[in-house]
Amino acid sequence: MRGITAAVSSATIAAALAMSGCSIKNDNPxxxxxxxxxxxxxxSCHVLGRAGxxxxxxxxLDEAFRRAKIDGLGQDTIRGVVKKQIEFPSMKGLAGTGIMPANLVNDEQAQNVAAYVAQVAAAGGKDQGLLAVAVKSAASNKPAVAKGGILSIPADPTGQLAFVNSTAQAPAGPITIEMPNTSGVPHDIAIKGLGQGPVVPKxxxxxxxxxxxxxxxxxxxxxxxxxxxxxxxxTVK
Ligand code: HEC
Incomplete structure (x- = not known):
């Protein structure tokens, strides 16, 4: 059985190689x-160091493509693998878990995502220039403060697995704790022993x-x- 940390299978790569160049390649991603x-x-489902x-x-995905890069497979091949995975994630019972939904992004977006992943996977270091600031950090160094009986702690709107505020303050007594989530990634907010909201993607x-x-x-x-x-x-005072 293939664990989810397994490297990209040679069958996947062979399939991508067999595809014609133009169907998987956009020259200006x-x-x-x-x-x-x-x-x-x-x-929300994959580690990719450069994307944080x-x-x-x-x-x-750094581990998944490290071997491929060491073996000298070029970025075009990796782009093809990623593009194909977006269109046809492995189905439950066949090669994979069936957890990754198909076509999370449209065709043009898939070209861009695939080109980015191919460029940065296993590359180490940090993105430079405009790429370094492509995803604005939503993190605030201020605490979320309760107002009018509500303590609102938003989920990171960019899709990173984080709350905007990593600290919060509220007075003792009854309160509603809420997490607005615009990211599309399913999240909830919970405090052990106190309560838990429902999981919401948005x-x-x-x-x-x-x-x-x-x-x-x-x-x-x-x-x-x-x-x-x-x-x-x-912190409750
Ligand atoms: C809900 C979780 C989830 C999301 C969201 C998701 N994936 Fe996946 N992905 C998986 C799982 C699980 C696998 C393992 C193979 C399988 O079961 O399909 C996988 C496999 C892959 C692989 C193959 C890696 C290997 O080692 O074979 C690539 C490439 C990939 N995903 C890229 C993406 C890209 C790009 C996106 C966004 C468009 C994405 N994934 C979104 C869960 C996810």
Whole structure:
């Protein structure tokens, strides 16, 4: 059986090689759009160092393509593999888990995403120039502060596995804790022993709690998101 950390299979690569160049290649891919789209649509399930994504549902894409790059497979081949995977993710019971949805992005976006992944996978280092700032960090160094009985802690709108605020403050007493989520990546907000909102891909997850003074950890309970760092510290006074 093939684990999700397995490297890209040689069958996948052979299939991509067999495809005609023009069907998988766009000579002017937009790497900036590709990076933004990768973070928004792929990063919640895949680690890709240059994109700063930490998803652990699918294979780590740096590891997946390291061997291919060492073996001298060019970026065009890797682009083909990624493009094909976006169109035809492996189906449950055949080669894979059936977890990755098909056609998460349209054809043009897939060209851009594939070109970006091919360029940066296993490359190490950091993106440079415009690519370095393609995905604006939504992280705030300010705490989220409760107002009018509501403590609102948004999910990172870019799709990264994080809350915008990694600290929060609220007074003791009854409160609604909410997490507005515009990212499209399913998230919830939870505090052990206090409550948990529903998982929402878009919308607001919230729950009511009666806070006592102390410190609490809020986190997203979707598999792998806490491990990727989607958490923060709430101080109640
Ligand atoms: C919901 C989780 C999820 C999302 C979102 C997702 N993937 Fe995947 N991906 C997986 C899983 C799981 C696999 C393992 C093979 C399988 O089961 O299909 C996989 C496999 C892959 C592979 C093959 C790697 C290998 O080692 O064979 C590539 C390339 C890939 N994904 C790229 C992408 C790209 C690009 C996107 C965004 C357009 C994306 N994935 C979005 C879960 C996801």
């Amino acid at each position: 937009d790497l900036i759009a590709g990076k933004q789209m990768f973070v928004a649509k792929c990063g 994504t930490k998803g652990a549902v699918g294979p780590n 919308g607001t997850s919230s729950f009511k709690a009666d806070l006592k003074p102390g410190t609490y950890t809020y986190f997203c309970s979707v598999d792998g998101h806490l491990a990727a760092g989607m958490k923060g510290t709430l």
